Amino acid sequence: MGKIRVYSLAKELNMESKELVDILQELDVEVTSHMSTVEDDTADLVRGMYSESETDDEEETGSEKEKADEKVDEIDKEIEEDKEDDRVAIIPPIKVKDFAEEVGMQANTLLKDLMGLGIMGNINYSLDEETLELLIDELDLPAKIAAPEEEEDFTCDGSKVKVDFEEDPADYRLRSPIVTVMGHVDHGKTTLLDMIRKTRVTESEAGGITQHIGAYQAISGDQKITFIDTPGHEAFTAMRARGAQLTDIAILVVAADDGIMPQTVEAINHAKAADIPLIVAVNKIDKPNAQPDRVKQELTEHGLVPEEWGGKTICVEISALKGENIDELMEMVLLVAEMEDIKANPNRPAEGVIIEAELDKGRGAVATVLVKNGSLKVGDPILAGSVCGRVKALVDEHGNRIDVAGPAMPVEVLGFNDVPKAGDFVQVLEDEKRAREISEERQEKEHQARIQTESKVTLEDFYDQIQEGELQELNLIIKADVQGSIEALRESLLRLSTDEVGVNVIHTGVGAINETDVNLASASNAIIIGFNVRPGVKAQKFAEKENVDIRMYRVIYKALEDIKNAMSGLLDPEIKEVVKGHAEVRATFSVPDVGIIAGVYVTDGEVNRNYQARLLRDSVVIHEGEISSLKRFENDVREVKEGYECGVGIANYNDIKEGDIIEFYDYKEIERTL
Structure with a gap:
């Protein structure tokens, strides 16, 4: 069920927020200010009451009152339009100090008004559209919300900028196709590119897997083909998606001895989403256990029917290691490129x-x-x-x-x-x-969007977090040699978050780990993750001084494993009860100033002074409490083993009878894992 803020409901019902707060409090609804929220069913109830009262008023008045009201409304509208013309146009978001200057207020006064509305901030606090509307309505300020002015030639979201250039369609020429090689890890993507380019890439990659996107050009006959090699590990889903968006044709590499795997399915989905032609390369056909027909059968389950089976998907059986049918695969790429009629204009700005x-x-x-x-x-x-x-x-x-x-x-x-x-x-x-x-x-x-995200804290939000329980977080700073690795690591680590333990990536950057990173990690109690980068000498010494943990990795598997273990350490340990022993009550003794002492025989396990005691009568729990005394004959002892008699006193409890069973137990902390 949704919620609505009091001031929004008041605005909807055309009444003062304070008046609505009083009405809600009379209805026993827990609200304290304009910023409080109410459930949708409560809001509907108030709307119904208000609507009913309006209907009664309309029935009581008559056509004459309606005409008079219409005339008044027209006059009010004219006055409001005149007022609107005099209002200052405000484009959100805007800082408190700038807004105060625009409406002719002191910034400190505006900050006090914000505190009254339950919003904590400073003069650089960024006011969003919702907060501005609230301030303007509550304080009756001479301002109005205006839409941001749109530039004709560019946008601020990083998309295309309008360039003053007239294109001639006659300048367009056929260009080389851009081909993405995708598929599951270890299915032979990089080996295929090695064979095409006659180079060795795999040997230089850490852990034998491709960890960066690479783009290479190869020549088939007299034509060039641009290949993009995308990593196959699941952590690089975002990078692989970007590869699919760049490309004209996708080659899906599937191992004949392994079949369709999770990352294979992801690659198929990316290619379909990008609406690009897909060529399937069934690799490793030279292996004894290769089953290319099984691979083709599995492809049909994902909507890819091979041409030889009456479908439209081109399938080429290859051996990337031995170079079998590579030429045929290249011919298929050029054939599809020719059918797609891929063109570009070399005479325009890039x-x-x-x-x-x-x-x-x-x-x-x-x-x-x-x-x-x-x-x-x-x-x-x-x-x-x-x-x-x-x-x-x-x-x-x-x-x-x-x-x-x-x-x-x-x-x-x-x-x-x-x-x-x-x-x-x-x-x-x-x-x-x-x-x-x-x-x-x-x-x-x-920068403004970052401020808006980071600094928007209200008292009610803070109260809600306390009520919901404190979420433990593992703060991380990620530094890597390239942007793609940062993106992949960040996405993978955020997916490790649970309801109890969250991952909070507070900073990312390209380049070596420096003193600024260490300083930030020290202030925010964070761990620094270095992927293919290392700290400088000064940064290392500073980290040792500040006791900041820096972890360096070259393979993503190890990084994810270590962070997962660190997060497991943040989980509250599971408290498990462990039964330590039982004793049968054979006699009871009344001791002055102490109470009833049970003479027991330890039937199994042991009794320790630090254990808890549970009194059972006919297998029903009568009482649970601490052991107040433990004696052998007249001597206080710490522990009594199985097969011995002893005297046991239970703290603040005397209803012990012969034949009762006392169960002794303790608690054990068990480390929990994700």
């Missing part, structure tokens, strides 16, 4: 996508860009999301410097003023000044 980005110690921000349309040249002003720059150098996949990168060509770009995000749209603009202006506008927008 457009593309950031495949990967990193901070190189000697070269600065370096981004791998896949040009989809146009030509990227040295000296071009470029914009990628909220990052801009001028192309200082272009480096192809072989490490050679080039002057121009045409359509479907992957190239390393040097010249960004910061590290762009993997997946950002890249384009060339008319001049660097415009690129910088749009970049600054987008950065400010991101």
